[in-house]
Amino acid sequence: MSSSSLTVSRETTDSVVYSVVGKFLARSAFGFQKYGTNLDRTDLSVLDWIQHAQEEHMDAILYLEKLKQELSPKTSDQSTQTPEKLIETESSS
Numbered sequence: 001m002s003s004s005s006l007t008v009s010r011e012t013t014d015s016v017v018y019s020v021v022g023k024f025l026a027r028s029a030f031g032f033q034k035y036g037t038n039l040d041r042t043d044l045s046v047l048d049w050i051q052h053a054q055e056e057h058m059d060a061i062l063y064l065e066k067l068k069q070e071l072s073p074k075t076s077d078q079s080t081q082t083p084e085k086l087i088e089t090e091s092s093s
Helices: 015-035 046-071 076-080 083-092
Strands: none
16 A cells, blocks of 8 residues: 555535544554554454454444443333343244
């Protein structure tokens, strides 16, 4: 990949895109500081990258579920749908 400069101005970019670009740049700097590398690294296989993506997405699903539970009124369905009961229901079908 070639390196090129990116110009993002508030005048030509909507506020949401501008904010997200800033967050991506900050995240990249944080990752480099923490891990000493970036996504241009070549030491991971395709399966390694897939594994990393799966783990990140699993975390994201957990965060979304937490927020849903915080925002939703408590219902009896939420408290009774334990993993054990779901597995039991599936296996008895």
